[in-house]
Amino acid sequence: MALTVSHVVGGYSQIPVLKDISFDVRDGELVGLIGLNGAGKSTTINHIIGLLTPHKGKITLNGVTIAQDSQAYKQQIAYIPETPVLYQELTLREHLEMTMMAYDLDQDQAWVTAKQLLKTFRLANKLDWFPANFSKGMKQKVMIVCAFLTQAKLYIIDEPFLGLDPLAVNDLLNLIEERKKQGASILMSTHVLDTAQRYCDRFVLLHSGQVEAEGTLNDLRQALPKAGESLSDIYLSMTEVDRA
Incomplete structure (x- = not known):
């Protein structure tokens, strides 16, 4: 078992946003963290x-x-945040070197991995660029390269598809599948529900700071039988609760 969240109550003040949530992310699986805005995903x-x-x-x-x-x-x-966070005074090369130092990676092996990732995301000729030179999508790719350089046990990816072109989305999904096969665990928050339905092994549905349902798509259908068949149907059913 990689990640275990057990009976967590918490938030940004004494008034809790999360109300006794529990779920896990196992080795070698991708879990989708799904919920409306304000449901508690970022918290x-x-x-x-x-x-x-x-x-x-x-x-x-x-x-x-x-x-x-x-x-x-x-x-x-x-961790890959929804909004890229880069140091304006550091080049792409220096971001990679800082990541290697932070995770105490073997420099020679890390650069082998880095060069593969840079080629995949079409950044190999931009090592001396500063963040001011990058588009939003390119900044997102820098965050992806830095994250997957680490060989982490757990990847946390927040809305990864925003700003990425279709080719980069496909490259990211292939990379996620590759790391899953190597035993890594991945928690991904996304509103791109058709992609989540195709690629996630399980789901955690958050609603008003609580786990509404957890499990495979079939588990969600059984837990919420009136919500519909697809992940999108189940998601939209939660909006109807909020509108009622």
Whole structure:
């Protein structure tokens, strides 16, 4: 078991956004974190990566909590945020070198991986570019390359398809499949539901800070029999609850 979120209550103030949520992400699987805006997806991610501390409950990654060993916990995670976060004064090459140092990677082997990723995402000739030279989609590709350079145990990907061209989306999905086969665990938040339905092994449906349903698409259909057959139908049924 890679990630276990157990009875977590938390948020940005004393009034909790998350209300006793529990789910897991197992080795070698892609779990889709699905929910309306304000359902608690970003808050959940921020608790997992350590930006927020739960009011109650526990988050463990391969048996380690952030309180027990912050470095060992965080070095298992690679995070791709919805909005790219790059250092304006660093080139692409320097971003990669900083990632290698942060994760204590073997430089020679890391550069082999980096060159493969740079070629895949068509960034190989841009190593000396600064972020100001990149489009939004290219910045997103830089974040993807830095994350998948790490060989992390858990990848957390927040709305990864925004700003990516169709070729880059396909490249990312292939990369996710490759890392799954190597045993990595992936938690992905997305509103691109048709893609999530095709590629995710399981889903966690958040609604108003609670886990509405969890499991495979068939599990969701059984848990919410009136919602519909597709992931999109199930998602839209939650909007109808909010409008009622």
